[in-house]
Each structure stands twice: as structure tokens, then as C-alpha cells.
Amino acid sequence: MQQELTRKIRNNPKFAELTQKRTKFGWQLSILMLLLYYGFILIVAFVPSLLGVPVYGVITLGIPFGLVIIVSAFLLTGIYVRRANTEFDELNRQIIEESRR
């Protein structure tokens, strides 16, 4: 029974579609987050003075940059959850339903 279920899911093209889409989306967002964060860390490590450039009064570039990273971490998780909880979960529901027929 379990093997039968596994076989059906594996052979359902929607399963490949789901895993490909989700994996791709997860990695795209991960790479974006990693670029933002390690970009920031590399600037801190190699050209810290860049973050000290004033942009408004005494407020330096580093402050909005840091806040942008914090806010993007939140927004990126929101973007992922939104798509996963609707599109991916719907696809997943169809796969499970079809495999139980």
C-alpha cells in the first residue's frame, strides 16, 4: 500500500512540478538573503568606511542598509509563506488526492 502510494506519487508529473518549483523558489530566496547578508558582512570586513558615508544628517549609509536587511528577512519569509501556503499546498493537495484514487 505504502509502496503503491510512493510509486503513484513518483509517477505523477505534478510531483516533479511541485518539487522543482518549490526547490527553485527556496534557493532563489536563500541566495538573495545570503547575498544581502554576506554582502553586508564583506563590506564590514573589507571597506567599513563605506557604511560610514553620511546620507541624512549624521545618519550613515550603514543604518538604512542594516534596517533593509532586517526588513527584507521578514519580507522574504512572507513572500515564501504566501506562495507555499497557496500555490504549493494546492498542488500538493492535488497530488495526494490523485494518488489515493
Place this chain on the structure above:
Amino acid sequence: MRRIPHALAALTAAPVLTLSGGVFAADAISGAVQQQATNWTAIVMFLIFVAGTLGITYWAASKTKSAKDFYAAGGGITGFQNGLAIAGDYMSAASFLGISALVYTSGFDGLIYSIGFLVGWPIILFLIAEQLRNLGKYTFADVASYRLQQTPIRTLAASGSLVVVALYLIAQMVGAGKLIQLLFGLQYIYAVVLVGVLMILYVTFGGMLATTWVQIIKAILLLSGASFMALMVLVNYNFNIGALFQAAVDMHPKHVAIMQPGTLVADPISAISLGIALMFGTAGLPHILMRFFTVADAKEARKSVFYATGFIGYFYILTFIIGFGAIVLLMNNPEFFRPGPDGTINPITNMLGGTNMAAIHLARAVGGDLFLGFISAVAFATILAVVSGLTLAGASAVSHDLYASVFRRGRVNEQQEIRVSKIATVCLGILAIVLGIAFEQQNIAFMVGLAFAIAASANFPIIFLSMFWKKLTTRGALIGGFMGLISATVMVILGPTVWESVLAHPKGSAPFPYDNPAIFSVPLAFIATWLFSVTDKSRNAASEEAAFEAQYIRSQTGIGAEGASAH
């Protein structure tokens, strides 16, 4: 009032230390903390918190019957509640007092740490959260050992869990002892025994349900208190952020230097290594991973991370404002300082209780003695909530992984397993009290940093590869995981933090030049796991590879995953 040199440095310096090349480490051992006058407001407020949480434990005890109830709160926690609880696990006393203190002393550098602690969360969501929920039952070892051999892999995962839990626990217990002297004016040992006894009560009677609600209540109190402080700071400047920063630059002895990266980042290798440890360490902390099994399904697991990231990010923005608020509202007020021998006040070195008290002093400045009592009580409650989660994670590793799976080979009933878990909780509680007392005078600043390094080097690679890499074998995971664990530990011991600051060897003599080993130990664990997996030609290896597909389908679709219990 007496001067307390960097009283909380021991509690807070761990993350700071990893970048600072041991500058802060020296302060962690310097001098015993001086007990302050007894603060009855804080004590009464803390007792109200204890009474409330014991009430919750009583309620939770009536609902905690099965193993699933005990380890995973019956799987009935919502995504929003779990997000708050995860945020609570993460917003420790060290991050509240330590990061606001770092912003107070160095400004922008505080933000670098906050960001490092936050960015692991999106990665956890994008890559492992759903798979973790779909494959696991009670501990992350369930996931790692899903298609590998139970005995060796559970032993490895339990070792990784227990080492991380022990290091974290010691840091928290010592922090509790120091905080109670500063905030309540009570003796060190009271704190250690009180925390030990209360956490045993929460965990043994209320299991994960009580532990989760204690964490949720604390998170709400801490977020409310910190929001109020930040709001009052902003009100003082009519919400003109520019004016707030301008005033801080004018007032701070480092002036405009507080608006850019300072001296805390020693060199590029250290900066990147810290980034790796923080990002991947978060994804390997057993008490955090365990929270993914308390929700009903993958959908709720995703929501948990979304809310947790929001709360944690918001909290770090608050600590940044609080740190700057402390600069502008405290530095000109001699009430919060004790003049040096020459009669002048250095706002960095002469703060009463050390700069880790910046947020606490600010609470008094913006909200009077009543609010000071509230924030003090919340800071202490924070430690209590965090140690409860840690202890439950440690007890689960002992009962679910070592006892039920390794020692009894799965031939065990639920009630026996729960009983062992409760015994383990009591033992861990007593051990925590003993270690808390033993380490009072020790330099424990490196411990949280080491815990993150081990979580990133031993736990994370195995979890990640077991989910996504078909060819992972028991041999590869076992050798790679232990290499990560051992290399991270050895490099920390041979690094400046322990070698020079704890073991008192001369400065510059450390055989390993960096404070944080993650940049070396994480790749080492991955490479060793890969090498010893691909060269594994045993029959076991072949069957483990064959079992990957079924695991992959379950991890992706949730078919066969643990559901929520009926009640």
C-alpha cells in the same frame, strides 16, 4: 552604590567575543558582581510571573498524557503561537541586555550582531522547515536517522544536542546568578537554585505545553516592555530619528564613530566565520528545532518561521533604539554613574552595574521605579523560560533518542519513555544547579559562541544532507558529524578566547588564531560526510540510498507525517 565592572559580561559577551578577539573576554571574569540593594518591586513582579506560569503548568499537566503531549504539546500549537515561542527562545536576557549594551558602547556594531542573529531564520524556512516538520516526530534525530541506522545516528545527534544544551545551560545559569544580584539584590545561589527548581517543575509536570506557554508569555512581556521603552525614547525626540542620532553623536565620547562599523570586527576571516556560525548554528539548535514538531503540519511550520522572523527582527530594531536612547537619556545623568577616582565620569566604564545595565537604567529613566521593577522581572523571567526549553530538549535527547531508540532498541512503551524523560529532566535540572554554582567564578563567555559553532558544524550538516542528499550513508554522517563536533570544540579551545582568556596563556600564543571556528569546521564536516559516504560501498549504504525516495516523497508532500493529536 558600588561599581560593578562589566557585571554581565559573562552573560552577554559570547556573541560579542567571537568578533572582538578576546577584548570582552577579559571583562567576563574580572571581579565578582556586587550585590545591589533589594528591589522589592522587581521581586514581587517576578513572583506574580512565577505564580501565573505555575498555574499554566497545572493546567498543562492535566493535558499532558501521551509522549506526543509531553514532547510536542500534542502537535496542537498554532503557527502564530509557535512563532512567538521561537522568538522567545531567541530573545534571551543576553540578547536584550547585551545587544542594547553593545549599541550603547559602540553604536552601529550592535546592529551587525542583531543582523547575524536574524538572517538564519529565512534560510531555515526556505530550505529545511517543512521537511523537518514532515519527517520528524519529537527530536531532530528523528529526521537525521530516518533512513540511516538508528543506533549510531541517534547517538551522534544526542551527543550534538546534549553538548549544545549543556553549554547554553551553563551560560544561562551563571547569567541568572549574576542578574539576580544586580536586579533583585539577592544572592547568586538563590537564583541558580530557584531557576533550577522552577524549570524542573515546568518541564516534568507541564512538558512542552507548559514550556511553550511560559515562553509565549515571556515573549509578550519582553516585546511590550521593549516597545514601551523605544516609544518613550522616540517621544522624547518627537519621533525625529535624525535628532535622536544627532544628539547621540554629540553626547557619545566616540562621537560620529558610533554611526559606522567600529573596532569589534578584528579581520575578514573572523567576520565571515561569525556569520557562518550564526546563520547555520541557528538551524542546528536542538531546542529551536524541537519547536517545529509542536505544530500541526508544514503549513503551520512555515507560518511559525514567518512570525518568529517578524518578532525577532522587530525586537532587534527595538534594542537598537533602546541602545541609542540609553546614550541620549543616560549619559548626561550622573545618577546612573559612579565617578572615577579623579571625580570625572566616563560614560562607558563608570556606569553603575556595568554597561550591560544600560537597558535596565533606561527603564528607570523612562518609566520610573515601577517600570524598572517590571523590566528587571522580565529579564529574569527570560532566563527561566529559555532554560526550560533547553532542558526539555536535553531530556528528549536522553529519553527519546538514547533510552528508547539506542538503549532499548525501540522496545519501550510510551509511559516508560515519558518516565525516563522526567527523570532526565530532574537530573539535568540538578546538574544545571551544580554547574551554575561551579562556574560562578569561571569565564563562561565563550560558551554560547561554542554552542553555535557546534550546532553549525555537527548538527546542521547532518540534518541538511539527510534531507537532500541521496547518497548520504550512516558511515559518512557518523564520521562527518563527529568531525564537526570535535573540530569545532578543539579549535575553540585552541583559539584566543579559551587559550588566552580562560587558560591564561600569554596573549598571542593561541595555536588557532580565530575566535570562531565555523569557517573551517563547517566545510570540514560537509567534506568528511561526503567523502566517507561516497566511498561507502557496504550493503547498508546501498539500502540507505534506496530508502531515500520514500523519505523524499514524505518530506515533500507530508504523506505519513505525524499529525496533531485528537484533543
